[in-house]
């Protein structure tokens with residue numbers, strides 16, 4: 197490999213918003229056959245909004261916002277914003293804990309409370325009516341957050357994050373290049389499938405806890421596939437390092453950016469297609 201050709205490729209790619217950290221990446225890109233994507237903030241815009249509240253709207257939002265005040269999760273931000281828009285004030289909670297990939301728990305006015313996924317709702321009572329509502333909302337590509345208080349589900353909050361308008365085109369272009377596309381997410385399967393269908397993703401791996409993402413990449417590699425992973429979050433760093441090619445969204449967290457061999461300056465998946473095309477061209481020139 198001649199350093200000059202590398203420099204050229206890298207300078208040109210930088211102009212197109214693709215930062216390639218080292219020459220080894222070029223070779224790895226030429227061998228890829230699967231591209232795995234994180235969902236939130238990568239395929240989707242990552243700015244979820246509350247669309248529905250089931251139960252006593254004010255009570256459900258008040259409890260949820262009081263618990264979420266200490267969380268930095270995008271779902272927490274969506275709930276806080278809706279509570280604020282509705283003119284609700286948050287109450288102080290005790291013993292707040294965040295459960296990674298699941299939700300938050302705290303003591304609300306002397307009672308055990310939580311806000312989070314189905315996984316957190318297992319130990320409490322949930323009416324058939326609520327279950328039916330949750331399924332309906334999930335089938336509509338909405339993430340359902342359960343609000344529990346004193347051993348009962350008092351309500352549901354549906355939150356929707358939309359696909360970036362550029363995502364379907366990017367996925368189609370990757371498929372046209374013979375690559376298999378996979379979504380890897382902590383979100384519920386119904387929501388993940390609905391978004392995957394909207395953008396044309398081939399396969400969905402849902403309900404994955406943050407610390408399991410890298411293991412899933414490894415399992416795909418164990419089938420003999422060369423894998424790229426595209427992500428943006430703190431949770432994505434191990435998967436970015438494990439993948440043959442880690443592609444970080446430039447809008448993502450610092451730790452994700454540090455873990456990627458390729459960084460996309462624009463928050464747009466068409467950058468993945470560009471990165472692959474540039475890497476291949478440069479690699480063929482120096483080979």
Ligand code: ADP
Pocket residue numbers: 235236264267269271272296297298299300311312313314339340341380381382383384404405406429431
């Ligand atoms: P993703 O892989 O899509 O970025 P996460 O792993 O961050 O998702 O979260 C997985 C799921 O855990 C969410 O879809 C949600 O149901 C639940 N969850 C996590 N954090 C919170 C929170 N602060 N409030 C409510 N629900 C949460």
Ligand code: MG
Pocket residue numbers: 234235236237238427428429
């Ligand atoms: Mg993400």
